[in-house]
Amino acid sequence: MHTLNLGPDLKLPLSEVIGQCVAILGIRGSGKSNTAGVIFEELLASHYPLSIVDIDGEYFGLKEKYEVLVVGSGENVDVELDLGAAGGVAELSLREGVPVILDVSDMLAEERELFVLEYLTRIWSLAGKLRKPYMIGIEECHEFIPQGVRTDLKEVIARIALRGRKRGLGAVIISQRSAKVEKDVLTQAGMLFLHRVVHEVDMRVYSELLPWPKAEVKEQVTSLGVGECIYLSGQSIRRVKVRPRATFHGGFTPSFKPVETPKLRKVRGELLAALRSFQSGEGGAVSGRRKGTTAVASRRLERLEAELALKQARIQELERRLARAEAPELEPQGPEAKRFPEPPELPPEVIRQVERLLRRLRRLPPHQRRLVAFLAAKEPRTYTTGELAAWVDCAEGILLAEPPRELVEWGLLFRERWARGTTYRAQLKAYVNRAFSGFLPELGREGTHALVGYLRQRLGELSP
Ligand SMILES: Nc1ncnc2c1ncn2[C@@H]1O[C@H](COP(=O)(O)OP(=O)(O)O)[C@@H](O)[C@H]1O
Numbered sequence: 001m002h003t004l005n006l007g008p009d010l011k012l013p014l015s016e017v018i019g020q021c022v023a024i025l026g027i028r029g030s031g032k033s034n035t036a037g038v039i040f041e042e043l044l045a046s047h048y049p050l051s052i053v054d055i056d057g058e059y060f061g062l063k064e065k066y067e068v069l070v071v072g073s074g075e076n077v078d079v080e081l082d083l084g085a086a087g088g089v090a091e092l093s094l095r096e097g098v099p100v101i102l103d104v105s106d107m108l109a110e111e112r113e114l115f116v117l118e119y120l121t122r123i124w125s126l127a128g129k130l131r132k133p134y135m136i137g138i139e140e141c142h143e144f145i146p147q148g149v150r151t152d153l154k155e156v157i158a159r160i161a162l163r164g165r166k167r168g169l170g171a172v173i174i175s176q177r178s179a180k181v182e183k184d185v186l187t188q189a190g191m192l193f194l195h196r197v198v199h200e201v202d203m204r205v206y207s208e209l210l211p212w213p214k215a216e217v218k219e220q221v222t223s224l225g226v227g228e229c230i231y232l233s234g235q236s237i238r239r240v241k242v243r244p245r246a247t248f249h250g251g252f253t254p255s256f257k258p259v260e261t262p263k264l265r266k267v268r269g270e271l272l273a274a275l276r277s278f279q280s281g282e283g284g285a286v287s288g289r290r291k292g293t294t295a296v297a298s299r300r301l302e303r304l305e306a307e308l309a310l311k312q313a314r315i316q317e318l319e320r321r322l323a324r325a326e327a328p329e330l331e332p333q334g335p336e337a338k339r340f341p342e343p344p345e346l347p348p349e350v351i352r353q354v355e356r357l358l359r360r361l362r363r364l365p366p367h368q369r370r371l372v373a374f375l376a377a378k379e380p381r382t383y384t385t386g387e388l389a390a391w392v393d394c395a396e397g398i399l400l401a402e403p404p405r406e407l408v409e410w411g412l413l414f415r416e417r418w419a420r421g422t423t424y425r426a427q428l429k430a431y432v433n434r435a436f437s438g439f440l441p442e443l444g445r446e447g448t449h450a451l452v453g454y455l456r457q458r459l460g461e462l463s464p
Pocket residue numbers: 026027028029030031032033034035226227228241242243244245249251252253255256
């Protein structure tokens with residue numbers, strides 16, 4: 001039986017993870033994606049089939065060593081696929097044991113939800129017949145299984161995580177927002193990797209998961225370094241260090257070094273052909289075998305109508321952008337317009353990292369997007385929440401209830417608490433120094449200045 005080598009002091013028999021719900025929690029940069037990546041590497045090395053729902057395009061690097069299909073909509077997909085193909089690909093993956101990464105990084109939120117729902121629903125029903133070991137990985141799982149909200153997608157994921165074992169299904173769920181993940185799933189997860197957290201709400205969740213007094217939880221958890229975590233499984237509970245990933249980590253991380261994208265394994269021609277057959281939107285050969293009952297057909301019709309509505313929204317958005325591009329008089333003119341370089345003058349890796357950041361930011365609530373666009377344009381001026389509420393046209397109560405926590409955590413905004421209230425300002429230069437530190441020697445002073453300008457300009461796009 002194969003052993004999973006997760007770290008110098010963490011070797012697990014493969015049998016322990018079959019049908020398991022594995023939860024990986026911790027703040028940004030604590031090493032969650034690395035831990036998940038290591039688990040996936042070890043599963044792939046054991047020819048254990050899996051699918052990863054990859055919301056940030058972080059996992060395509062697994063192709064450096066393993067044959068994995070990357071499908072969906074994102075920068076590194078082998079085949080661009082949409083909703084109509086989701087069921088077919090799920091079936092191909094489970095039947096043939098083909099590992100799949102669902103890159104949903106470029107999908108709109110609604111489209112992503114439908115795509116993953118269709119995919120996992122098919123996995124669940126087919127697993128009932130096939131009963132083979134299979135693992136589902138889900139990054140940023142708080143977006144899919146949020147605490148206190150009911151959705152079809154959440155229901156199917158919770159089912160896989162909690163009741164998948166009989167069918168051979170397991171799940172690796174990853175989140176930086178422990179308190180926002182459905183608690184029932186977390187408390188019933190059979191294996192936990194608890195990386196560092198700092199916020200009180202997350203600490204409270206850890207206290208519920210760990211059999212220690214609160215003070216000890218805090219002491220242990222705050223002293224965890226990057227890649228270190230508290231490992232909990234059955235009776236076993238200990239501090240461990242996870243090994244670094246052997247394959248390329250495509251994720252957005254603050255200390256991302258300029259790296260060449262490595263040579264990736266080619267996908268076999270017949271798999272690509274099978275995938276392309278799904279591209280028609282008809283679901284291809286595999287789902288063609290499906291019984292054409294009216295219920296199935298009408299569900300499908302509903303989904304296609306939803307997809308159509310999304311496409312129309314996307315077309316409108318693209319037309320809007322096109323119109324803007326064709327009307328240069330709307331763009332800033334004169335020296336203002338020339339101050340910042342066009343993207344090609346910055347290294348492509350840098351541009352890609354900016355794009356990744358923007359993708360993340362586009363997922364924030366609208367008022368926070370307007371906020372960061374506004375503060376970036378006004379840097380270094382400081383504003384109180386009351387002033388900001390007026391400037392970004394949003395009730396102060398909303399700003400107080402949903403403060404821009406991520407923006408502060410990522411270092412884009414600087415927050416100070418005063419007797420008169422909380423203030424915010426942008427700190428793009430400091431952000432660039434930290435998040436792009438690996439690129440700075442190459443960029444030099446001028447390049448760095450240009451990058452700050454470019455970032456400011458791009459952040460401006462977040463405000464409609
Ligand atoms: N176990 C580890 N050993 C060495 N470096 C690690 C380890 N875990 C993470 N890192 C490094 O720390 C950074 C952040 O890790 P990542 O897994 O992306 O964090 P998260 O997903 O929690 O935001 C990355 O640059 C990664 O290479």
